Amino acid sequence: MLVFGLLALLLSGCGSWSWGRRSAGPVGWGGADRQDPALSGNGRVLASVVRRDGRDSVLLQEQPSGTVLPLRHFGRLQPHRSPSLSWNGRYLALLVQQGPERRVLIEDRTTGRLHRLPLPGGLVPESLSLAADGRRIAIATEGDGRSRVQLYDLTALLEPDLPAGLPVRGAPAAAP
Amino acid sequence: MTLGAGRLIRAAAVAVAGTLPLLLTGCLAPLPQPLVGLNQRLEAAGPARGPSLSGDWLALIVSRDGRDRVQLVDLQRQQPVPLPGLERPDAQPLSVAVDGRGERLALVRQLEGRTELVLYRRNLMALQPVPLQPPGVPRRVALRGDGRELAVEVSRQGQWQVDLIAVP
Numbered sequence: 506m507l508v509f510g511l512l513a514l515l516l517s518g519c520g521s522w523s524w525g526r527r528s529a530g531p532v533g534w535g536g537a538d539r540q541d542p543a544l545s546g547n548g549r550v551l552a553s554v555v556r557r558d559g560r561d562s563v564l565l566q567e568q569p570s571g572t573v574l575p576l577r578h579f580g581r582l583q584p585h586r587s588p589s590l591s592w593n594g595r596y597l598a599l600l601v602q603q604g605p606e607r608r609v610l611i612e613d614r615t616t617g618r619l620h621r622l623p624l625p626g627g628l629v630p631e632s633l634s635l636a637a638d639g640r641r642i643a644i645a646t647e648g649d650g651r652s653r654v655q656l657y658d659l660t661a662l663l664e665p666d667l668p669a670g671l672p673v674r675g676a677p678a679a680a681p
Numbered sequence: 682m683t684l685g686a687g688r689l690i691r692a693a694a695v696a697v698a699g700t701l702p703l704l705l706t707g708c709l710a711p712l713p714q715p716l717v718g719l720n721q722r723l724e725a726a727g728p729a730r731g732p733s734l735s736g737d738w739l740a741l742i743v744s745r746d747g748r749d750r751v752q753l754v755d756l757q758r759q760q761p762v763p764l765p766g767l768e769r770p771d772a773q774p775l776s777v778a779v780d781g782r783g784e785r786l787a788l789v790r791q792l793e794g795r796t797e798l799v800l801y802r803r804n805l806m807a808l809q810p811v812p813l814q815p816p817g818v819p820r821r822v823a824l825r826g827d828g829r830e831l832a833v834e835v836s837r838q839g840q841w842q843v844d845l846i847a848v849p
Contacts, residue, residue, distance in 0.1 A: 525846065525847030525849070526813075526814060526844055526845070526846045526847070527844070527845050528842060528843070528844055528845070536840055538840060538841040539834075539841055539842055539843045540820075540821070540834050540841045540843075541821060541834065542821065542822075542823050542832035542833065542834055542843045543823045543832070544823050544824070544825045544830065544831075544832050545825075545826075546735075546781065546825065546826030547825070547826065548825035548826070548827075548829070548830050551832060551843070551845070553832075553843050568845070592826060622713050623712065631730065632730070632731060632732065633732070634732045634733050634734040634735075635734065636734045636735065636736070637735055637736065637781060637826045638736075641716070641734060641756075642713065642734070643732035643733075643734040643739055643741070644732070645729070645730045645731060645732055645741075651728055652728045652729060652730045652744075653723070653724060653728065653729055654723055654729040654730065654732045654739075654741050655715060655716075655720045655723065656715070656716040656719050656720060656723070656734075656739070656756075657713035657714060657715055657716065658713060658714040658715075658716055659713050661711035661712075661713075661714065662711050662712075662713055
């Protein structure tokens, strides 16, 4: 009986180890809810939405250290939802609330620029996904009684963020 | 006109000329262009939500015939690709993510009253459950570009947490 129990325990341990799990962990706000995770293409930046003082705010963290990375523009435009990152985490695309409007914004963490993506009238963005190279974005919207996903070309707006791209201020050092 | 006034007017003209391009740049900032052909195809496929874009691949959840299913679109060919072994008529997909090669899809779905996280490998046409430790109820999932790590939102005892899971 004991042997079977130990075996089950070992197997369970091995299963857990082989999937290599870890929690993104608290970052100084106690047991705050954390939702909407997004990884940069290279996996070195994690974005998530953390509830602080009743407001949903995007949090950017270097991985695996958990160091919080600075953002310039999003402080006053809460709540946040549906963050999405490019390959090196240079671009952070996000849905923000500006008064009664929900808008799509992209912060360029290298230049500090903020890009606004206007949508056709009547369409409310629900979620988004930025391509890792920053060349396209997919936006899910609600409007006219229908949910739809539409793709937009961003090549005229953003420089590509490729694996050998520009270093990002505040980003982790390059891998050896 | 005095000499001083002339200089002032010239300086003002230079300042305006210098500022004009900046103003025009602001007004004429490039706008994102809708990918019209692709969007028409997506529109024709039915109501859709939950996009995940990576490389030349778009994964999303499409409603058709009263049922939600996962669709993977090859953006180069502008065509959906088959996902044999992924779909079950009794499963309800909640969130999907795709890697940059379109090979791995992470999926949160409801099946037989449970919510589970699974990983689909397209080259193997195989679905693998991803156990959550400690147990919890998954909701949204994201994948790293190379598909070697996923981030998943998990509810445990009334609190939402984010787990990072290395994919073997």
